[in-house]
Amino acid sequence: MNFVRQNNNSVDGDLVAGNKSETTFNFINAQTIDELTRLYDTMKGDGVGESSGGTFCEQLEHYLAASTDGDVRGLESKLRESGREDQISAAMRMKEQATKAVMRHQTSRTAQRIYTIILDELYTNFSLTVAPIIQAGATRVDVDQRIHHLLQNTKIMLGENVLEISVRDLWALLYFLGGNCHIRWDKC
Template identity: 60%
Template sequence: MLHFAMLQKEAAAKLVMKYQSSKSAQRVYTILLDELHTIYMLTVTPVIEAGGDRQAVDLCINQALQTIKAMLGENFLEFTVKDLLGLLYFLAGNCHIRWDKC
């Protein structure tokens, strides 16, 4: 799983860089990263803090990703759930979210 997460984080970083000159795409990325962070902090972190098992945490993450995917609407950048997961790993890799209890 660690290797997969690292690959997805790297892919997300490359996508962000690919669209760095597009103000509209950067705005979409900003909103997505903010939504991912907020939903993670409000739904996933409490499960981790309560000692939830891996399955419960994964379920919360999946629900968060599905919520954000539904929010995308027209999705002109064609984000997949895997792309969103990569952005979540990007946040974790840059210490914006934690996978463990504080």
């Protein structure tokens, strides 16, 4: 076994004395981008697009309702039990803002579809890229980096983004998903 000694190093990036492995996930589906473009075009005229008649589509209702077949803890409990007490206050406000943003668009079937696509992307990519490293015991820094990457990729996917959804709004939607029992930040 060889040992490497390093002294008096000053770096702004990674300092590695051995092997380093990084995995980057970029899940951007061209069909999703095409559908978003069509939906945006529909909304451009009146800002509403297709009317919903005041009801929510079935797919969006799935995310609005708290799931009863999984982890039914509330958002505050999930954050506390995953060592994220520092996020509780902001997360509760952001979750409420996300809920209100979705509700503001209840008269637009088009906007509902856009939100459904976003929630599908966040949920699926969280499940495929963040949850596994949580289960593997990754540090909070590593988990947060993966979440940041997920948010950035989702923001890129939005393209023209007629609803003007920011990265912070996407982060709020993650708390929305956590509060409605769809995702968690601790091991199962």
